[in-house]
Amino acid sequence: MSIQTVPLETLHKIRQYLKSALVLPAGEDNPRLQAPMDEEEPPEPGSLAELGGLFNFGGTPELETHAPNLRGKWFVxxxxxxxxxLKLPGLRLKPGIRLVTYLSRLPNEGMGTTWAVPEALSTTAQLQAVLDQDLKDSPPQPAGALAHVMEAIDGDRSALSFVIASLLQRELREFGASGKRQDWTHHRLINAVPxxxxxxxxxxxxxxLSPKVLIxxxxxxxIEFFSCRIVAPIxxxxxxxxxxxxxYQSVAKSRVIATPKQG
Structure with missing residues (x-):
């Protein structure tokens, strides 16, 4: 067995790169309401030409059920x-697999769920088909999706590849989350007690508390590493x-080992 200590700065650089690579377009992260509830109804058309304009673009925006919205409806x-x-050493996406993300947005919070899907099943129509179903409180899962997104990852089995995999799975799990749905975002990687x-x-x-990899x-x-949550509960x-x-599908366990003293 070999134990390798990894510089904390390496983890910081990997995480910073992942955060810069996993960024949503502004229109998806904070889409405008297409039809605000407090907005007055549009005036009645005064001519057939004006009436026809309602249909030239596929109807009113409210009917575009899979477009980015702030009503909590999932979209791709x-x-x-x-x-x-693409620029991470030691890891790669398996051939014939695509990662896709579904988003849900409300005015003050957002959710995201990322799946690994065979490319043959990843057309827009196929990905949106699940959105036509009654999802209730469950995130959408496209047809043919792998059980865990990390099943789509392959690599060279180096110590660095496991470090990247551990950070990658956490960033993907939180990708698309905002507001109270965020957790990992509030963690800071540490190698000493604050x-x-x-x-x-x-x-x-x-x-x-140094990050370590055991092979x-x-x-x-x-891999063992430590973090401090800087937003309550600290x-x-x-x-x-x-x-x-x-x-690279790990059994990941995280536990609280210290909290601020009371009083």
Whole structure:
């Protein structure tokens, strides 16, 4: 077995790159309401020419059910999350697979869910077909989507590839989230206990908070790193991701190990 310590600065650079690569267009991140509830109804057409104008563009905007909106209706993002892998060493998207993201927006919050889909099933019509179903409270899942987005990832099994995979899966999980739906966004990667807070430890304080990768002889791997959530509830987290001998779909566990002392 070999344990490799990874500089925290490396994790910062990887995360910063992912955040810069996974950016929504303004029109998808904060779409304008197409038909505000408090807006007056449009005036009645005064001629057949004006009436015809209502149909020249496919009807009124309210009927475009799959377009970006602030009414909480899911729609397909134009962003290709797979492009974030183009400049990352050690990882790649498997051939014939495409990453697609669905978004839902309300005025003060947003949700996103990203899937890995075979390219043959990733046409716009196929991706939008699920949006015609009654989703209730469930995010849309397109036909043929892999069970976990990280099943679509392959790599060279290097220590750095596991570091990238652990950060990638967290950024993809939060991609498209806004407002109260955000969590990982509020975490800061650390390699030492923040001194600004007096901490109450819920376990034996770790002696070394440096990010580490452990690679076993059978090619299984594990990565440990730490973060501090800087927005309430403030806490120090330990993250341990365990990878099988093949693939990059990890069993990821995160737990709170310290919180601010009360009083």
């Amino acid at each position: 993002s134009t962003v290709n999350p797979g492009s974030a892998l 001194a600004q807070v007096a901490w109450q430890w819920h376990t034996t304080p770790p002696k070394d 076993y002889p059978d090619q299984r791997a594990a 806490a120090i987290f330990q993250h341990v991701d365990q990878y099988p001998a093949t693939g």
